[in-house]
Amino acid sequence: MKETINANIGSLAFTLDRDAYEELKAYFADIRRRLPEGDTETLDDIERRMAEIFREKVNTPMRVVTLDIVQAAIAQMGAPDDFGAPRSGGEEAECEEQPREMLRRQLRRSRKDRSIAGICGGIAEFFDTDPTPIRLATLLLILFGGLSLWVYILLWIVIPNAPETDN
Incomplete structure (x- = not known):
C-alpha cells in the first residue's frame, strides 16, 4: 500500500502517490527557481498544462496519479533546464532558507x-x-x-529559547 495525497494542480483536484507528489513538487520548485522573481503567471500556465496531461492520462477520478505518469508528463513538458538558468542564489540559498523558515514558525x-x-x-x-x-x-x-503573572512566568519556563544562531 502507498500513501496518497490530494493536491490541487492547475485548479483541478488530483490524488497522487507520495513519491509522485514529491517528484512533482521538486519539479515545480526547480522551475520556480528558474523563472524571474514574481513571475507567477508562467508557473500557473505550467501547472494548468500539467493538469491537462494528468487528465488525459488518468481516465477516471478514482485513479491515482503514479510516479510513472508524473515522469511521463515531465518528459512531455521538458526538463527544468529548458526554462532557463536558476536565479542567483539558486539551490544553496533555498536550502538555507527552508530550515530558517521552519525555525521561525516554532514558538x-x-x-x-x-x-x-x-x-x-x-x-x-x-505570528510575524x-x-x-x-x-x-x-x-x-x-x-x-x-x-496572571504566574501564567507569564510559566510561559517563561515552558517556551524554549530561540537558538543563538537566530541573531
Whole structure:
C-alpha cells in the first residue's frame, strides 16, 4: 500500500502517490527557481498544462496519479533546464532558507527582541507581527486580571529559547 495525497494542480483536484507528489513538487520548485522573481503567471500556465496531461492520462477520478505518469508528463513538458538558468542564489540559498523558515514558525522566546523574557517577542515572531501590541495586550491582561503573572512566568519556563544562531 502507498500513501496518497490530494493536491490541487492547475485548479483541478488530483490524488497522487507520495513519491509522485514529491517528484512533482521538486519539479515545480526547480522551475520556480528558474523563472524571474514574481513571475507567477508562467508557473500557473505550467501547472494548468500539467493538469491537462494528468487528465488525459488518468481516465477516471478514482485513479491515482503514479510516479510513472508524473515522469511521463515531465518528459512531455521538458526538463527544468529548458526554462532557463536558476536565479542567483539558486539551490544553496533555498536550502538555507527552508530550515530558517521552519525555525521561525516554532514558538520560541526571542533572543533579539526581548524586554523581560522574550515571550512577547517570540509570539510576535511566530505570528510575524510587531511585538509592541502584544506587549501592551499582555500588560493590560496582567494588570486587569485576565492573565496572571504566574501564567507569564510559566510561559517563561515552558517556551524554549530561540537558538543563538537566530541573531
